[in-house]
Amino acid sequence: MPHAASPASASPASAGDPDATARIAAELTAPGAPFAVVRGEQGTLVYEGGPRTLREFVETTWALGDRPFLIGGERSYSYAEFFAAASSLARRLTGTYGLRPGDRAVVAMRNHPEWQIAFWATQLAGLVSVPLNAWWTEDEFTYALDDCAPRVLLVDGERLPRVAAWRARTGVRAVVFHADDDGSPAGEGIERYEDLPAPDPLAAPPEVEVRPEDDATIIYTSGTTGRPKGAVATQLAQIGAAVNPRFHAAVSALGRGLFPGQGPAPVQLMTFPFFHVAAFTSFYATMAAGGTVVLMRAWDADEALRLIGRHGVTHYAGVPATALQLLDAAERAGDGLESLRMLNTGGAAAPPDLVARLTARHGERIEPRNGYGLTETSGGVTANFGADYRRHPGSVGRPTPVTEVRIAGPAGEELPDGEVGELWLRGQSLIRGYWRNEAATAAAFTDGWFRTGDLAVLREGRVSVVDRIKDMVIRGGENVYCVEVEAALHGHPAVEDAAVLGVPHPVLGEEVAAVVRLRPGAGVTVEELRAHVGRSLAAFKVPAHVLVSEEPLPRNATGKILKRELRGPVGDHVARD
Structure with a gap:
């Protein structure tokens, strides 16, 4: 396994260095460095050293003996x-x-x-x-x-x-x-x-x-638009997913002026369901560091706060919605996050105000982290953390050393920095295809590149995801990215959750509609919400229809909002509006 960086392989960053992340990453992946990268037999980037199968990966932790590993309720395992x-x-x-x-x-x-x-x-x-x-x-x-x-x-x-x-x-x-x-x-x-x-x-x-080329896992997609597909990852792909978070941990430590591995092992509160690739990423990271994973039977923000205090939790992992609820619970309780050092979100888009709230309350003591990954990438393949995240809260960060990114135009041509196109990915952790589904595999891959179906933009090495292609609203010929409008709505202090989607319009083709859930006791009108969005976005992006929901927005088990379940209520609302 790629080991912790030594002083000879990378140096800690000085405070305020805006290019620290890129510089440290380059040092850690150079030939002979702990996370050196080479071209594999399939033409994709792979980590040069370390294990090649999950069995080899797990063998490195057997020597940890009586160190606590898993805590679930009253049951624990060393x-x-x-x-x-x-x-x-x-x-x-x-x-x-x-x-x-x-x-x-x-x-x-x-x-x-x-x-x-x-x-x-x-x-x-x-x-x-x-x-x-x-x-x-x-x-x-x-x-x-x-x-x-x-x-x-x-x-x-x-x-x-x-x-x-x-x-x-x-x-x-x-x-x-x-x-x-x-x-x-x-x-x-x-x-x-x-x-x-x-x-x-x-x-x-x-x-x-x-063997590295053997199949390791079949993980089914969430099936938000149809029947789930079995995404097949090889042993080598899962190893890429396992090593990626260790690389990010090394960059993070060096970026904060520390050397990787210093200090006590992490104690992580795991709220992702284990069947989700975000849980794989978080679990691999904690296991590789010899840390402890604390489990919850079901999500409850107040119970999470209690577990953090009881077990001295240092790392939190969950979808953005639960992270926001945790911050709310901490504020109600007068905090209780004294032991926490890192708040990591994934599984769904994180609203930019999440990192702002965390920083306003805790300064730089708790490191914010988010990223981008899919079932088809076996986990996170980009990461945004620390000072980089605070400066660029709307980005999902830089790709891992073994992930190549292309922003593709309609014909598959590579677009320059700053232009929006489909996000294509290639790298070690990507799946080899869909189980017994050659048609779906052929539709998703082009010359070894996986077509994510997400619209994104690349700026100075950082990826920002702006929408799903299928979710983008085309209003009178203008593209409206739902994620952008959702972020603006989340920026209003009265909004607890928000979803944006397109509805048919006889002249414009589509119009922008939003569903919001307000915080308890919040008093705000629809017109005030629309005015709030209009202060940061162009008029054509402002939702023409806003439905205030009394119930939590429907989400699947991995935290994604099920917009298909909102179309009926939104359609009824538009008809009455």
Whole structure:
């Protein structure tokens, strides 16, 4: 694994150096440096040193022994306990179950510590891990299970009824975690994890061959516009996703005048669902640093504040909406964020006022961080943090060393800095394609470049995402980027959440509409909101229709607003407006 930068490989930045991030990144990725980059066999950039499979990656942490690793409610695991459990389960999967490298293994449960035991057991066994969305319905599970055809199901008791019919039809065996302890028999083909033999602390993982080019994971897209697709990442791709946050941690430390690895190991509060790639990025980073991950059963801002105080949490990871709620809860409680050193958001666009609020309250003590990533990139492939983030709050930052960025025009031509086009990506952490879906793969990739479907602009090496191509509103021939209007609405102190979308117009083609949820007790009129937007944006971008919602805006499990569910209420509102 690329190691922490030494004084010989990179030097800390001086205060106020606006070019520090780019300079430090160049030093860390130079030939012979800790994060040196080369062209791989497929023509993409890859990290030159370090592990090549997730099994190799996790082996570097086995020596951490009794250091606390996972805390979920009253259950906790040290590194030694965790990997003994994962190794023992891996041996059962290959021995008792007869699974072989390349077989698919589904993991479907809420954020229990045992989710990670199940996932890493599959990796130690050389299997292809298929983490499924824990909040899916039975029909959604059935679709994905038919698609990926797993050999084993690793599920919790809550998910078991939703996969029971599929399992009965196929005969695929299951291991059930957190099953109801009612004394009833497990059932044919089902084992309760709690009934398995206690993990052997000396058990080594099964001896299997795992190669960098082997498939590591199939992670299904969120399916906001259609059926989810299985995004297939190789072992080498997941290693790229695992090393990227360590690179960013090194740049961040050096940018603050520190050397990487100084100080206590991080304690992270994990609020991303484990099946989401943002959780992979955050988990890899904490594991590689020998840190501790604190879990929540369900999101609650006041409970998050309590956990931060109880466990001395230093790093927060979650979608922007929960981060804003955490800041609100801290203000109500008179803070409670004394231990926090980093607030990291992902999974959805972060409103620019998030970093402004954090800085106004805490100065530079808590480092803000955001970035950009997709299921297809296996995690974050750009990052914006620290002083760079404060200066450029509307950007998702610079690409990782193993990610190439192109802003493409309609014909795929590369556009110059400052022009808006489709964001194309190429690099180590990108998927090889969609599972058994050649048509979707061909539509998404052009000459090795992944077409994200996002509109973005590149300025001085920094990426700013302005909208989804499908979400952009074309009003009378003028392009209106919903993200820009949403950011303006978020800037009003009365607005808790906002979504912008286009509605049909007989003359203009489309008109701009917005749905907002106000903060409790806030008193503001629609005209005041429109005037607020008009002070920072051109008149044609100001929403012609504003619907004030009494309910939280609909979001999927990864924090993205489901605009399709807003179109009906917005259409009704426009008809009455």
